[in-house]
Amino acid sequence: MVQKNQFFRESDQGRGVKRLHYPAESVNISDDGIELITAYLLKPAEVVCFDDDDLGRKEGLVIWSNRIDDQRYMAGIQFA
DSSP, X not given: OOEEEEEEEEEEOSSSEEEEEXXXXXXXXXXXXXXXXXXXXXXXXOEEEEEETTTEEEEEEEEEEEEOSSSOEEEEEEEO
């Protein structure tokens, strides 16, 4: 079952830490991780965070990422 989610990354651009939010769809969720489809490239070893009603507040590490077409990527994230 596909669910709409949102993840964020924190970026320090010299003016303090800023949260950058990105829409995503979760394809597979378990206690250990999540598989996402998003329009944004996530790179292995990158840390992403979740804070929503479905997942709660979680942090995870991108384990793998693949382009699935010209506009979307799929990524596997292991929860910390």
